[in-house]
Amino acid sequence: MSNAIETHDLRYRAGRDFEIRDLSLAVPTGSIYGFLGPNGSGKTTTIRLVLGLLRPSRGSISVLNRTIPGESTAALAETGYVPERPHLYPSFTVDEILNMHRAFFTRWDPAKAAQLVETFRLRLNQKIRNMSKGETGKLMMLLALAQRPELLVLDEPTDGLDPVVRRDVLMALLEFVSEHGATVFISSHLVHELERICDWVGVMDDGHLVAEMPMQAFKSGIKRLRVENVPAIVAQTPFVILARDTDALGNSEVWTVRGWQDPMTQYFEGSTPSLREVVDLDLEEGFVELLQVARERHPEG
Amino acid sequence: MLRIILYSQWKWSRGWLLPVAVVGFAIPYFMLRVGYSGERYWDAAGLLEQVAAWGRGYPALAAAIGLLVGTSAWIHDHRGDHVYALVLPTPRWYYVLLRYTAGLVLLAPAMITVFLGALTATWFTTLPAGIYAYPIQLAARFMLATLLAYSLFFAIASGTQRAAGAVLTIVGIVVVTQLLAGIAGSDLNVLEAAFDRITIWPGPLEVFVGRWMLVDL
Structure with a gap:
């Protein structure tokens, strides 16, 4: 089985007190990989390393069979990214940001974008600064999906969204995955949400990967x-x-x-x-147990 | 890609691009028309004095345009920690080139209006004998100063907070050294020496200093 994302022995120091260390993870192609971990465990930093936004001090990263950061431009052309915090230009309207994306992403699918604008009930002339959190979350997902990516990297995509918006966003994601067979790498601390959609799971704690296994093995084995x-x-x-x-x-x-x-x-x-x-044990209980054990084994962090 | 980048910078700077263009067009008019009543030779000295006084507006305008266009190219990316730009499937150098080129295009209206203003003002003014108009030279100098200011501020604005901190630290060291030299009663004049170094040829900011004369002997 090939892997859409692979890291080996990754190390990155972020500030004085936090370090990603010896991180080796493998996201199988075509999987929906849930990247779990408490706040501050290193999920976002790992994602930024994977996308080439940060440079590791040691180790190697491969995304869609391309070396990162050397070939990150080619990898990014086939990767849809939803960041933890929206980063879009606030003065832009929805229409303008769609045009911006269309200019840069050669795989952009205008029909898919139009369909999602309708599904998410977004207004094209609405400024991003005037959008609610839910609308911004929908727009971020729209931008990632309309790129027709091979890989979706989603950093807490539903964090802070109400249940209705969360369902809309996840439905659109699952529909896209079933149509295109894309790989999804989704980080979250909302364990129940991942339990429903993921077939692989990786658990981060304090900068290192505590466990990585198929979801079924994780759920049934604990x-x-x-x-x-x-x-x-x-x-x-x-x-x-x-x-x-x-x-x-x-x-x-x-x-x-x-x-x-x-x-x-x-x-x-x-x-x-x-x-x-x-x-x-459900996934959340298993997750908590796993973290407790990991912390007992590595009390120094 | 350039079109959408140009559109973004136009959107962020259009609010003040028009006023700046109007000012650029108006300065030559004020230089030559306000307070100047005739073409008699004894008015020549007064005219040149007036032109020199209004001429100080040009380097200030060039610096202001460079600052506004240079910083507005990056300010929105800074606010998003550059994440949006960094995840676009474009090499970083190319994205910087796009932003820089878009800024150059936006500088053009101000440069053109200064040229047109200088041309119009000298065309409709009868100059005293021995006084000649230099609208092309003035516009060319304004263009050079604007490009220089823009490039400088674009480079500073594209940098990280750490880079900006380094620049401020150097400036701070120069000022503190000057203060200490003054307290110690030394003749050392660091500020003046630094100013001379950058504003006297081959100093990079030489184009900003001296007299900006639309008409001269």
Whole structure:
């Protein structure tokens, strides 16, 4: 499988206190890759590195089989970008910014742009400075999609939008992906939103990639087990124990585990500890557990 | 691409481009017409004095136009941290070239109106004997000064805050050195030396100083 985005051993220092380090990620071509992480974890900086807006001090980046930053112009011609903060000229009208984009992007699709103007109910003569946050979010998505990109890089595209606008924006995105088969690299801290649309997930924390895996593996493999009669030393398990917590009465433990599969219940049969309950974790709970474990392992950050 | 970049800069600067063009056209008129009542030879000295006084407006106008067009080319990109420009599929040098070229086009109306104003004012004025008009030379000098000012401010405005800080630091060091020299009773005149260095040939700003005479001996 080829990758639309690949980074190897990426390092970038942003200021005195924050550093992206040893970042190796792979976004499979055709996937919708959710890039999760708490605020300040390095998602936006990573995106800016991937787009060639920042230069790494070490490591390599490839986007659509082009080396970044050397071939970033060619890569950007096939990449639609929705930034975290809108950067459009406030004095421009919607029509003027569409014309600006059309002049620079050779793959610009006027019919798609016109269709999205109608779908999003945008007014062509409205100035960007007078647009609401929702309208600006829609316009940013319109500009990215009408470029007919091979790759969409979306940095918190629905952050701060109301549920109706969020649904409109995501619907337009999914419709485009189903029509064109583009790769989507979408960062967000709205975990539930990504859970619905992504097939791959990467989790950033404090400048490094904590996990990267198919969404299905992430969702199904992380469980909370309630176990009893836990010996002092637990034998080798077929799954990874991420965290162990003793319940209030001290009779049982709650294990957060990764790599769980149903046949693994056999591990508990006829031995201690004994398994009482398997609880599914949704993506958000799994995400929180993953971060807690990562922070316990790297308390210095 | 140039057309849309030109349109953007026109949109951001059109509010003051017309007034500037009017001023450029009007200065020659005031130079020659206001307060000048005849063509007698004893009026010549007064005329030249008046022309020299109004002539100071030209370098000021050139600097103002350069400042306005040069900074307005970048101010909107600065506000968006240049993200919009940087994600356009265009080499950075080419984007800078587009912005610079668009600015040059916008300078043209002011240059043309100064030339037309100088030509018109001298055409309709009867000059005293021994006094000659130099509208083409004045317009050419104005063009050179405007281009220089524009290029300078364009370069400064395109830089980062760090670059602007470096320029201000150098200026600050010169001023502080001058102050310290004054306190110490030294004859050292850093400011004057620096001013001379940049305004006396081959100093880069030589075109701005001296007399800007539409008519002269």
